Amino acid sequence: MRFRRRAADPAFGSADGPRGTAPATAARDSCACAGGVASAVPASRTAPEEATPQDGASGTDVPTGGVVAVHPEAVEGDPSALRWVVPPGLLTARGRVTSAPPPLDAFLAGGDVAEVEAASDAVTIRLAPGRSWRELGPRVRTALGEALRDPQGWVATQGHIEGPDAALTEAAAAAIAGEAGDYVRSHGGHIELVAAHDGRVDVRLTGACGHCAAATATLRFRVEAAVRQAYPDLVEVRQVS
Structure with a gap:
């Protein structure tokens, strides 16, 4: 699934992003993965919201008693959904969320939220028909922040990822969220983590890099190299459709 930043919504500020953020610079619809100079300037990232983890709760790169940074992104083609980006590896739960810590659980049971889906680096929340982010945005944001503690x-539905696959998923998500993913995005592309298991990472490239002849080199020398640095037992990074 391809994501873009949310259009104007009073609950989250202007079309350029949440309140207090600089306008995003659009990347040109071209790819120069093999070149030494980026063909476009990467979009500026929105200012993170912060939530404080519970004492004793573990999280990736989040010290006990520290903060969890999150920010919303739009889901292309679905105005009822927002993808809340969280630190890679913070959540080990995967799939459709059936139960969450309060007060997010109240939204799941109360009918305002149709679906919550947890991934390695984001929580996607889809509102029920007839509900709007203008109406519920601030309360959902607060509830998510509390639940992330x-x-x-x-x-x-997919349970919790543990053991080697959890470490591999964390390494892959961090690479995509970091410089390797930024390189793809700077060329007008998008990279999505599809799966990570048995030493192999599956990703999907879309946008300008979806059919780029240099995509294989980008995956090998940038994405795979970044993942291998954090997870030496990596077998390969594969592009899937």
């Missing part, structure tokens, strides 16, 4: 309290 207890990352082990989430229950999802």
Whole structure:
């Protein structure tokens, strides 16, 4: 699924992003993965919201008693949904969320939220028909922040990823969220983590890099290299459709 920043919505500020953020610079619809100079300037990132983890709760790169940075992105073609980006590896739950720590659980049971889906680096929340982010945005944001203070309290349809696959997923998500992913995005492309298991990482490239002849080199020398640095037992990074 391809994501873009949300259009204007009073609950989250202007079309350029949440309140207090600089306008995003659009990347040109071209790809120069093999070149030494980026063909476009990457879009500026929105200012993160902060939530404080519970004492004793574990999270990736989040010290006990520290903060969890999150920010919303639009889901292309679905105005009822927002993708809330969280630190890679913070949540080990995967799939459709069936139970979450309060007060997010109240939204799941109360009918305002149709679906919550947890991934390695984001939580996608889809509102019920007839609900709007203008109406519910601030309350959903607060509820999500509170729930992220207890990352082990989430229950999802695919269970929790543990062991080597969890470490591999964390490494892949961090690479995509970091410089390797920024390189793809700077050329007008988008990279999505599809799966990480048995030493292999599957990603999907779309946008300008979806059919770029240099995409294979980008995956090998940038994405795969970044993942391998954090996870030496990596076998390969593969592009899937």
